[in-house]
Amino acid sequence: MKQIHEVVAQNLAAYRAKQHMSLDKVSKLTGVSKTMLSQIEKAESNPTITVLWKISSGLRIPLSALTSEVETKVDHIRREYLTPIDTGNEAITIYPYFPFDTKRGFELFVMEFDGKATFLSEGHYQQSEEYILVNEGELQLLIDREWHVIREGEAIRFQSDAAHTYKNATNTRLSLTVTVFYQEKND
Amino acid sequence: MKQIHEVVAQNLAAYRAKQHMSLDKVSKLTGVSKTMLSQIEKAESNPTITVLWKISSGLRIPLSALTSEVETKVDHIRREYLTPIDTGNEAITIYPYFPFDTKRGFELFVMEFDGKATFLSEGHYQQSEEYILVNEGELQLLIDREWHVIREGEAIRFQSDAAHTYKNATNTRLSLTVTVFYQEKND
DNA sequence: TCATGTTGTTTGATATAATGTACTAAATGA
DNA sequence: TCATTTAGTACATTATATCAAACAACATGA
Incomplete structure (x- = not known):
């Protein structure tokens, strides 16, 4: 960083x-x-x-x-240096463990939702693919006017070019691990 | 350009x-x-x-x-856009036909010497290789304390990392086509 | 020892990068 | 038709990138 x-x-x-x-x-x-x-x-x-x-x-x-940054062999991301991204919504926190890096072409973050929280992603303006693992709670995901329900321990993969909505319909916490791959590589 | x-x-x-x-x-x-x-x-x-x-x-x-510049299929270098490089020496003119470009990793220029002109190149601080064609006149080249004489129509190739000296010992014009290759590529 | 270079930093002046706000023109929709 | 939004530009202000010249610290050598 x-x-x-x-x-x-x-x-x-x-x-x-x-x-x-x-x-x-x-x-x-x-x-x-x-x-x-x-x-x-x-x-x-x-x-x-x-x-x-x-x-x-x-x-x-x-x-x-x-x-271009000289590559270190190991990158240990410590809790204390992880500053959450401001989503403009108190109920939703994003921890950017591995923010987008041009050399790798992907990013990896954790999203946490309080009960009843909803988040709209505008879509990524790129050929991109999103992989979500549900660590805790239950995720409802709107893709292309279709709702998907992904339970704790499950996962989903989809083209994330277009807009999509994350929803925590429950009253308990929802935690996701999200990986997004983009097309273009190199730098 | x-x-x-x-x-x-x-x-x-x-x-x-x-x-x-x-x-x-x-x-x-x-x-x-x-x-x-x-x-x-x-x-x-x-x-x-x-x-x-x-x-x-x-x-x-x-x-x-x-x-990075979008590549055109053809690059026609016109006489009128060729502005000579100032060498600090009136008697020597350098025409940078294809100046160094990171994507290609080489440069191609023409050097012209008036009679009795001498030019010192400091060396290129890189693994680099120089190719010289003598278009006109006779070139004397000092490499590593050894003088080489290259006549019209002849050519020479050498590692140009270290300093070297170009000399026109004659009274007539000397014209060279010089290509320099550098190691590192890409951008 | 003194003078002369060489190397990097500091200083002061200027140009301009960067921002937020306000504005104009075009598109949209009721 | 008029009001509302959207898209890009113009303006005024602040921050800072850039340079030339002066400076300090150290080496070099005669």
Whole structure:
């Protein structure tokens, strides 16, 4: 969950170190001021795409060499860093365990509904597929004007391009594990 | 040779049109202001990497979907659009026919030397390979403290990571076609 | 030892990225 | 026809990206 400009900072600094280049050298090569380069490396600046392009182009490396995060072997998502998404509805909480990442092309989150809560998803504007596991409670799902009832321990899979509605008709808590796959990959 | 922010403009506008989304909708999805989106689409703004990331991430598309140029079938490089690179030396002119492009990983240019002109290349800070064809005149090339003489109609290939020097020892014009391949690919 | 480079940071000035609000024009519907 | 919504643009304001020049810290060498 590193900020993109921090990723750039890290990548640029690492590259420059590896090549044993000074800020001055990179500045000459890319036409970007020494000051800016220094600030970018310290993540104190949010470079414009034009500046990033000048850097990648001047150094003859792909843009993605600056923007793509170096993969760690393991990613342990700790409770304390999991900040719920604001859905605008008190009764519904979403925990983004693995938010959408372009490299993987999917996202994985947990949705929790209080009793009698309803949530409308507008649809994803992409070829996308949604996989839902019901951890606890009972889910009613409206897809294409048809209601489906998925009980605790069950699961459902559907094309989620179009709008669909989640409903907890019971008075007890409903908890779902949701995975959404999108089409386009790479970065 | 389109500017990067023009590429982004085109890609974003095209994507939004394809998905039949309004600026408002994209703004809600991405958390980027309608105004900014409009300006980006009109290439009136140079978005920061953070804004681009918010867009790509909010729309669930890769960054490269915004930054990579849509390929045309044919690219005719016309004389009138070929602006020589300033080498800091009046006697040497470089015509960048196909400047470095991250997708291809190479560049192709023509170098022209007046009589008795010398040019030092600092080396490319990358695994790179240089291919030189002598179109006209005679080239003397210093690689790794060894001089090579390449005559009109001949060619040479070498690892160009390290510094090397081009020299026109004659009094007549020297013209080269140079291709440089770099390692890293993709974007 | 002093002078001269080299490397990265700080400073101050300017351009412009980014936002929210207000506005115009077009589409929709009763 | 008039009112209401929707879609994009224009405007004013704030935040900040970008640069050139000055600076400090350290190395280099004569």
